[in-house]
Amino acid sequence: METYGLHQYPGRLFIVEGVDGSGKSTQIALLRQWLISEGYTVFFSEWNSSPLVKKTTSRGKKKQLLTPTTFSLIHSTDFADRTEHDIIPPLKAGAIVLADRYIYTAFARDVARNVDRTWVRELYQFAVKPTCAFYFRVPLEVSLSRILTGRSELKYYEAGMDLGLSSDIRQSFTLFQQRIVHEYEAMVDEFGLTVMDATLPIPEQQRQMRRLVLPHLEGVRRLRPPLPEQELENIARRSEILHGRNDRETL
Ligand SMILES: Nc1ncnc2c1ncn2[C@@H]1O[C@H](COP(=O)(O)OP(=O)(O)O)[C@@H](O)[C@H]1O
Numbered sequence: 001m002e003t004y005g006l007h008q009y010p011g012r013l014f015i016v017e018g019v020d021g022s023g024k025s026t027q028i029a030l031l032r033q034w035l036i037s038e039g040y041t042v043f044f045s046e047w048n049s050s051p052l053v054k055k056t057t058s059r060g061k062k063k064q065l066l067t068p069t070t071f072s073l074i075h076s077t078d079f080a081d082r083t084e085h086d087i088i089p090p091l092k093a094g095a096i097v098l099a100d101r102y103i104y105t106a107f108a109r110d111v112a113r114n115v116d117r118t119w120v121r122e123l124y125q126f127a128v129k130p131t132c133a134f135y136f137r138v139p140l141e142v143s144l145s146r147i148l149t150g151r152s153e154l155k156y157y158e159a160g161m162d163l164g165l166s167s168d169i170r171q172s173f174t175l176f177q178q179r180i181v182h183e184y185e186a187m188v189d190e191f192g193l194t195v196m197d198a199t200l201p202i203p204e205q206q207r208q209m210r211r212l213v214l215p216h217l218e219g220v221r222r223l224r225p226p227l228p229e230q231e232l233e234n235i236a237r238r239s240e241i242l243h244g245r246n247d248r249e250t251l
C-alpha cells in the first residue's frame with residue numbers, strides 16, 4: 001500500500017500477525033525479554049486494548065449489536081488511539097515498539113466479515129508502517145488444536161457467529177478462521193510480510209526471529225549495555241519461579 005510511507009522516526013516497530021493459536025504472543029513475549037536484556041527500551045501494544053472503546057465494545061458484544069462495519073470502525077478507533085498514544089511517541093523517542101496484532105488483523109478479519117477490502121485499507125491509512133511484520137503461518141488443524149484443547153467456551157464474535165456460517169459454534173469458528181487464513185495468505189505479497197513457520201518448536205522460531213530483527217537494531221540507542229550472562233541466568237531463574245516454567249530452554 002503506497003500510502004503508508006516508511007516512518008522517519010528513530011525507533012523501530014516490530015509486529016506479529018497470524019490466526020489465534022499461531023504462537024504470536026509466545027514469540028513476541030520472548031523477543032521482548034531478549035530486547036530488554038540487550039539494553040533497549042521496549043514498549044508493547046496489544047490489539048483492541050485502548051480504554052477509549054472498551055465500554056462500547058463490551059456493551060456491543062454483550063448485546064450482539066455489532067455489525068461488521070461498526071465492529072471495523074471500533075477497531076480502527078482503538079488503533080488510532082493507540083497509534084497516537086502508545087506507538088508514535090516511543091518511536092519518536094527512539095524506542096522499540098512491539099505490537100501483538102496490527103492493521104493486518106483488521107484487514108483479515110473485517111474482509112472475512114465481508115467488509116470491502118479497499119474500504120478497510122483506506123480506514124487505516126494513518127498507520128505507521130512496521131519495520132518488520134512477522135506472519136506466523138500455521139495449518140489450521142494445528143492452530144485449532146492449540147486453541148480448542150482445554151477450552152470449553154468460544155465467544156460469539158470470536159467464532160464469527162455473527163456471519164451465520166454455522167449454528168455450531170466450533171464449526172463456525174473453523175469456517176471463520178479459514179476465511180481469515182485466506183486473507184492473510186493474500187497479504188504476504190501485498191504487504192511484504194515476513195513468513196515464519198509457526199509449526200517449528202518455540203526456541204527455534206525465537207532464534208529465527210532474533211536473527212531477522214538483529215540487522216534492524218543497528219543505530220538504535222540502548223539505555224545500558226547488554227546484561228552479562230550471569231544476570232541473564234538470574235532473570236531466567238526468577239521468571240521460572242514466577243511463571244513456573246523454564247524460560248531458559250526457550251532462549
Ligand atoms: N511452536 C509451538 N509449538 C507448540 N505449541 C505452541 C507453539 N507456540 C505456541 N504454542 C502454544 O499454543 C498456544 C497458543 O499460543 P499463543 O502464543 O497464545 O498464540 P496466539 O497469541 O497466536 O493466539 C499456547 O498454549 C502456547 O503455549
Ligand SMILES: [Mg+2]
Nearest residue numbers: 024025026100
Ligand atoms: Mg495472543
